[in-house]
Amino acid sequence: MSDTRQGRTYEIVLWGATGFxxxxxxxxxxxxxxEDLRWAIAGRNRQKLEATRAELAAIAPRFAELPILEGDSHDRASxxxxxxxxxxxxTTVGPYMTYGKTLVEVCAEAGTSYCDLTGETPFxxxxxxxxxxxxxxxxxxxxHCCGYDSIPSDLGTFMMQEAAIERFGRPCRIVKNYIGRTKGGLSGGTxxxxxxxxxxxxxxxxxxxLGxxxxxxxxxxxxGPDGSDPKGVSYDPEIPCFTAPFVMAxxxxxVVRRTNALLEFRYxxxxxxxEKMMLPYSPKGLALATGISAGITGLVVGLAVPPIRNLIRERYLPAPGEGPSREERERGYFNHHLFGSVETKDGAAAxxxxxxxxxxxxxxxxxxxMLSESALCLARDPLTSEGGVLTPAVAMGPQLLDRLRRAGMTFEVR
Ligand SMILES: NC(=O)c1ccc[n+]([C@@H]2O[C@H](COP(=O)([O-])OP(=O)(O)OC[C@H]3O[C@@H](n4cnc5c(N)ncnc54)[C@H](OP(=O)(O)O)[C@@H]3O)[C@@H](O)[C@H]2O)c1
Incomplete structure (x- = not known):
């Protein structure tokens, strides 16, 4: 276990173990x-925590004794x-703007490391x-951001820059992260x-x-050189492909830009x-890009209007605790394609x-x-980063890349 946290009862506490x-x-x-990890599950409702523990005990009987801690997001002492x-x-207790602030404060004060799934920039x-x-x-x-937002983007860019520095002695000046075929669902908390x-x-x-x-x-x-998020459909002749906005960009x-700043502008x-969605350079690709772009604009405009927002919430969105079924999750996937351009020392392009x-x-x-491996990485790996409000790449870059590769994700540079 790492540095100042030696001697604590647990290596990891999972806060919000009853949610989806x-x-x-x-x-x-x-x-x-x-097997020797000292961990506990925690939340606000003992009965629900016991139900989670019973599900874990069906995986291995030793989890029948897994410690349970109780608290409430609005009770600072707990x-x-x-x-x-x-x-x-x-922690998976979100929306983090509503339930997450005190937890960050007490962890920072106690020297306790922390990882979450927020994608809420203002938080x-x-x-x-x-x-x-x-x-x-x-x-x-x-x-923050130890889930789909923003580990593939943050660690993917970190991986590209480490490879460019190793091969060419300098980082990519531009990284394009284009999101290809992707399939996934939505939960109540999201x-x-x-x-x-x-x-x-x-x-x-x-x-x-936000802007x-x-x-x-x-x-x-x-x-820096980047402007506001791209809107609408464009054509990228270098790939070639059509592109559309990506909601999580x-x-x-x-997060990627904060990583660069915290790494003293290593990039x-x-x-x-x-970061955009990538569609084939074909009439069908153009139609898809146009549909995605219009759909995102429509959703943002609709969610900004309270009566439409309420209607969408009541009719179309999952309730807390709900989300995609096991079969739906197993059918899901994502593919990010990264393109890096380096200006080499002799003035050529690579x-x-x-x-x-x-x-x-x-x-x-x-x-x-990604969240579990982040928690394990913070608890067990010989990290060299300092404390602070960090990004996944700054806090855990190489060690987390290794872990996620071993856990079956692809992070690859050609
Ligand atoms: N970045 C990503 O890729 C990603 C992916 C998935 C989810 N997320 C984020 O993760 C969060 C959770 O999503 P979800 O769908 O799992 O939510 P959920 O099913 O609604 O679960 C929310 C959890 O918060 C707990 N909670 C609520 N109020 C609390 C309080 N006052 N004190 C203590 N615990 C409290 C709930 O406890 P009870 O069971 O007792 O109600 C439950 O354990 C959301 O913010 C979502 O945006 C991000």
Whole structure:
């Protein structure tokens, strides 16, 4: 176990083990964590926690004795107690803007490392403004975005840049992360988080954070060559392909840019990063790109209008605790194609291609894997990063890449 957290009762506490993604994460840890891992499940409802534990005991009888900790997101003392008893808190309790703030605060203060699944930019911005300095001083590694947003983008770019530096002595000046064939579902908590952001976006200050391409960078470093998120359909002659906006780019691009800043601009100050959906260069591809682009615009406009938002919530979105079935999750997958351009020392252009592939539903099957491996990495691996409000690549880059490859994900550079 790492540094200041030696001697704590647990290595990992899973907070929110009764929710849809929380149960998947508990199941992943039960199936894949080392047998000697000291961990506990935690949440607000003992009966539900006991039901989760009974499901784990069906995987292996030893989990019948798995410790249960109780608390509530709105009860600071209960969260502080949990944070003081463990090296790492792994949390699936969201929307994080509603339920997540005090937990980050108590972990930063207690020197307890932390990983979550948030994709809520305004929440992350508030956490880094309030707690980065404390976490740095206590050694707590606070790592947001350890699910489908934003590990494939953040670690995928990190992998491309490490390969470029090794091969050419310098990083890619541009990385394009194009999302290819992808299939996945939606859970109640993710739907609630989307709606929470749309509601928060009524506030002008929140809209400014959401729209800022460098909105998660440290103060004084919030500028660079990238502009606002691309809108509409475009044609990329270098691939060649059509592109459409990708819904998660609004968070993933900010995380990748924060990584560059926290790594003291290892990717360069001129580094450009773009993330979009990639469609075939064909009439069908153009039609698909146009449909995706119009659908995203329609959804954003619809969710911004309260009566339409309520209608969508009531009629079309899953309730808390609901999500894609096991069969649906097993039919899911994602494919990210990465294209890097390097300006070599002799002035020539060089290109790198990479891919990141997941073989299960991105938001649930693969997310439970990415979150659990992040928690295990924080608890067990010899990390060299300092404390602070970090990104996955900054906190755990090479070690987490190794873990996810061993866990069956593809991270590959050609
Ligand atoms: N980044 C990604 O790729 C990704 C993927 C999946 C999910 N997520 C995020 O993960 C979060 C959870 O999603 P989900 O669908 O799993 O949600 P969910 O099924 O609704 O689960 C929410 C969990 O929060 C707990 N909770 C709610 N209020 C609480 C309180 N006051 N104190 C303590 N615990 C409380 C619930 O406990 P009870 O069971 O007692 O109600 C439950 O365990 C969302 O924010 C979602 O956006 C992100």
């Amino acid at each position: 993604t929380g149960k998947l994460t508990a199941e992943y840890l039960a199936r894949h964590a080392p 969260l502080a107690r949990i944070a003081s008893e463990t090296a790492v808190v792994c 992350i911005r508030e956490m880094l403004d309030l707690h980065h300095a404390t976490a740095k001083s206590t050694g707590a590694r606070i790592v 739907a609630a988080s989307m709606l929470t952001i749309m509601e928060a976006a009524q506030d002008k200050a929140v809209r400014r954070v 800022h391409p460098y909105g998660l960078n440290p103060k004084g470093e919030r500028k 609004a968070i993933n691009t900010r 360069g100050r001129a580094f450009e990063y773009v 290109f790198l291609r990479g891919k990141v592939v997941g073989v299960n539903d991105p938001g649930y099957g693969e997310t439970a894997k």
